[in-house]
Amino acid sequence: MKLTARRWFWLLTLGACVCLLLAARNPRVFKPPRILAESVHLVTLPVSWSLTRVQLVLNAILHENPKSASKATEQRRYYDNEIEILVGRIAVLENRLREAHVIYQHFPGLSRQVSANIVGFASNSDDVCILDQGSLDDRRIVPGDVVMVDLAVVGRVIRVGPKTCTVRLVTDRGMRMNASISRFTRSGPLTISSLCQVRGMGEGVMRCDLPQYVHSIAPQPGDLVLLNDKDWPLAVNPAVFGEVTKVRQSERSSLRWVLTISPRVNMHLVRSCVIVLSRRQ
DSSP: OOOOHHHHHHHHHHHHHHHHHHHHHOTTTOOOOHHHHHHHHHHHHHHHHHHHHHHHHHHHHHSOOHHHHHHHHHHHHHHHHHHHHHHHHHHHHHHHHHHHHHHHHHOTTOOOEEEEEEEEEOTTOTTEEEESOOTTTOTTOOTTOEEEETTEEEEEEEEEOSSOEEEEETTSTTOEEEEEEEEEETTEEEEEEEEEEEEEEETTEEEEEEETTTOSSOOOTTOEEEEOOTTSOGGGTTOEEEEEEEEEEOSSOTTEEEEEEEESSOGGGOSEEEEEOOOOO
């Protein structure tokens, strides 16, 4: 019978195992021959070398060089941060596109729009905000342009800089607008007042005085305040800009109601808006 390399391997392995067993039973009496000792060494050497290599790889994975691990961690955090920034920018762009599309559908006359981000508020008033669009971004932006958020009028541009513009919100003290008040019921809109004047009181609040003898239907919280002012662009006049939050009788006259009105949109909770351009070129 011819001894192949595989059979030699198994014979050497078997002999090594026998020597190990006998040595374990009586180590003083039995001393394994040199050839078997070398066979055991030849058999175990590749296994030992493989295990050593595996252990080195595991150590390299589990116990990396501190400098390399720190650098890799910094890179991972950097890319995670970049991904978050990109996701945020995509969300802002989606919101801008959605707002522009909705406004265009409801107000076809407002086809010229510029989307902008709210970057801050004036240092002396929370009713004046700053947008990130200026004359260098779009030269059509001029004072008097209407600013809208979610189909609601929130203010007008009062000053245009190279990279920013300043917007006076409808709640700013001294702001005056003619408006109408409506209540939407199941049977349709119900007009409470066809024409009244709303004044900005500052700190996110507006007020309106209504004579009771002119209006047969009493206003109530939840009624909507719509723009009805010739000084504003005709296309935005039916837009909502406020909501009645409180109704009380006037201290000066029991025949008048005093309405507390909140803006339809809280500008401190939104990030973007739309500037309706009045200038064509």
